[in-house]
Amino acid sequence: MSVELYKAIIVGPPNVGKSSLVRRYQSDEFRETHTATIGASLSAATFEFPEGRVVLTIADIGGQESFSGLRNQFYQGAHHLLLVYDVTERSTFERITELHEALTKKICIQREDFLGGSLVANKSDLIDEAQVTEQEGKLLADLLTLKFFSTSAKTGMNVSELFHYAAAESKRLRHIT
Numbered sequence: 001m002s003v004e005l006y007k008a009i010i011v012g013p014p015n016v017g018k019s020s021l022v023r024r025y026q027s028d029e030f031r032e033t034h035t036a037t038i039g040a041s042l043s044a045a046t047f048e049f050p051e052g053r054v055v056l057t058i059a060d061i062g063g064q065e066s067f068s069g070l071r072n073q074f075y076q077g078a079h080h081l082l083l084v085y086d087v088t089e090r091s092t093f094e095r096i097t098e099l100h101e102a103l104t105k106k107i108c109i110q111r112e113d114f115l116g117g118s119l120v121a122n123k124s125d126l127i128d129e130a131q132v133t134e135q136e137g138k139l140l141a142d143l144l145t146l147k148f149f150s151t152s153a154k155t156g157m158n159v160s161e162l163f164h165y166a167a168a169e170s171k172r173l174r175h176i177t
């Protein structure tokens, strides 16, 4: 059976819930406390497709990192970009466009590959505290040609769909030529 390897990077301002999304997907857990990710944290997830297995490396980049260092080694060779904001903090939504621009410039993908991407509106369980509407999120996703996901690491809403899409889209883009 064939095995294909891809890499997704999960980025966004501090405290938006990047590590929580990965934790929910990998171990179906949620923690109320925030422990800032220092540098990056790597994990891998396996997906079974009719054509074979896909192993997705997930690089969870600490929010501090993405605005100061933009250290190349974390971004190199990425196939899928997961851009996360917190719907209860409008300022995190407002950082997305510049972050998207900086990262797409920075990522050195192999020439035969394409970079896929998702825009992730996290903490969607906090409906009463929302400062960004779903419509605004979808509009921005269309503008940046990203797939939009409204997620909650707390309830698990759309979390497996998100990572499954990253794997499936990486595979699709690889085989497009």
Ligand SMILES: Nc1nc2c(ncn2[C@@H]2O[C@H](COP(=O)(O)OP(=O)(O)OP(=O)(O)O)[C@@H](O)[C@H]2O)c(=O)[nH]1
Pocket (backbone or CB within 6 Å): 012, 013, 014, 015, 016, 017, 018, 019, 020, 021, 031, 032, 033, 034, 035, 036, 037, 038, 061, 062, 063, 064, 122, 123, 124, 125, 126, 151, 152, 153, 154, 155
């Ligand atoms: N209500 C709610 N809280 C969340 C959700 N996701 C994360 N949180 C909380 O938000 C805080 C930050 O979560 P983290 O996953 O550590 O955030 P991060 O984006 O990895 O932060 P950095 O590593 O500093 O960049 C924690 O207190 C989490 O419990 C969510 O979907 N809903």
Ligand SMILES: [Mg+2]
Pocket (backbone or CB within 6 Å): 018, 019, 020, 035, 036, 037, 060, 061, 062, 063
């Ligand atoms: Mg983190």
